[in-house]
Amino acid sequence: MKKIGFLSFGHWANHPAYSTKTAGDTLLQSIDLAVAAEELGMDGAYFRVHHFAKQLASPFPLLAAIGAKTTKIEIGTGVIDMRYENPLYMVEDAGAADLISGGRLQLGIGRGSPEQVIDGWRYFGYEPAEGETDADMGRRKGLEFFEKLKGTGFAEPNPNPMFPNPPGLLPLEPFSQGLQDRIWWGSGSDATAVWAGKVGMNLQSSTLKFDESGKPFHIQQAEQIRLFRQAWKEAGHEREPRVSVSRSVFAIVSEQDRYYFGHEAGRTDKIGFIEADKRAIFGRSYAAEPDQLIKELAKDEAIQEADTVLLTIPNTLGVDYNVHVLSSILEHVAPGLGWR
Template identity: 60%
Template sequence: MQRIGFLSFGHWGPGQGSRTRTAGEALRQGIELAVAAEELGIDGAFFRVHHFARQQASPFPLLAAIAARTGRIEIGTGVIDMRYENPLYMAEEAAATDLISRGRLQLGISRGSPEPARNGAAAFGHKPAEGETDADMAHQHTAQFRHAISGAGVAEADPRYAGGAIGLLPVQPQSPGLTERIWWGAGSRNTAVWAAGLGMNLMSSTLLTEDTGVPFDQLQAEQIQLFREAWAAAGHSHQPRVSVSRSILPIVDDEDSRYFAGSALRDSRDQVGVIDGLTARFGKTYAGAPDVLAEQLVADAAVQAADTLLVTVPNQLGVDFNAKMLGNIARYIAPAVGWTPARS
């Protein structure tokens, strides 16, 4: 295990006990938590993107603000739904954010997940062509985005206003190296192999849209192995990265127990359900005493196979609580999986 980051879903609302009652509070606290995480030696600050919901939806202003307040921590998404994106505008935003951060952007993207809106991407002006699916459209947007950030030309020059230039113009700005820091959020083994073939890093979460009857961590470890084999077969020149997400809730004091004792009993096993007509397996929640969680994570096959662990945080409990929780993970649990805190 080389890196540990946090993953915030950015929830906000007026629920009982919420410290993020407004979108503004959720955004500003996201910045402050990233600053606190960097001080703790945590390696990454990642944010979920979810449209038409009381969650963070437009990541680049948030990531740019974090980049301006920090100097080391990686900043990223987990994940951007590519059905919604204008690929060229996204390429400009991503490059600008990466330049502000001096090359710390780790951009997770995917086909998307179930959402509140029946056809949300269409409301943003994006509809699949006749005979194509939403997944096809997401893959096309991804290809266009990756083409644009590579520096390739995408729009014909007008010599009258382009200083006499001819041919195709690339979007500006460009941020060299960003092409190697794109991750695909893969929900199956086949999708992981597809991403490896294209040279995208693998971002695997606590949900897989398939079930073979084996425990979640073993299924996810198989996905990672297939990804690495496909990457090697493709002959890419750079090394891949692989992240997994886990809900890790150490119970150290009475406050932790009040929040998480129920999860320690209720969510300690994998769950199997149906999403979009597909059988899906969900990973369990790790809640309990730190020494017990450390032993469980050492036995987690996918955590051992990945190079990056993203810890989901209960962001509505506020910055102080989440910084304390990340500190307890860094102090009592993470060393067991081979992690050491980064130094600024």
């Protein structure tokens, strides 16, 4: 059994073929799709965060809105780039959104990926400390956010406050019990997966990672997940961790599906560079008729290792078509793989 969610990048553009021509279209359709996905029986609605782009960027208003209009579905990100974030303010935003949803937030955070502008986090007022890289800064801020979610007091109270303070050091409010257990680290390497396991965050592994062995993508990703689980066990954390992988998967059950995604059939992994000097491997897309799709996905080792599969969706094609994409997977593919 696996949890199955969708992952939206939230694109929009004034393009004739797009249903999401504006930011407002994307935000409102994201809410509608999450509501529809819950009605279908999907387990999660997840959203990517990008800055300086016509894509979703500020996740908490969207997550809170979805939380207020749904009752069961997990609501998350994949991932928030911590280089751009104020960890303490984010604790407050996350706590509020989690309380609105009744404790359904599943926040993916990370150091981020190359962005639309050079060192975009500088425009947000952030600089790495002396001796830090921007990746180090992202991990440091991610860990600060994670630790402050414990709800432990750390701030010295004012002796003459506007309102009476409780005794002791003060924590951030609102505090949402259990949210810290629902933080995921988006990892693109074996080393950062091990780091996440040691500190006690769940693991999100995307459709790309640094090419560290030359093996096929799904095998490298499966090995990354095993290293994470080993680090988690060695650290002695009490609960069981969760692991998600994201995939582009399309069941071709109509001519419209074939028109949109038939060209994806037979695709293979790709090699590229996500930074100037770092070779990366990008996982293939899956598109086929259901019986063939089941055979291909059954061979994906990383999917077998994960408890959660996030299906990347073509959000620009509108709510109705994406409901069709998701329902096709649930109806024609998931049972054959034992996911349902």
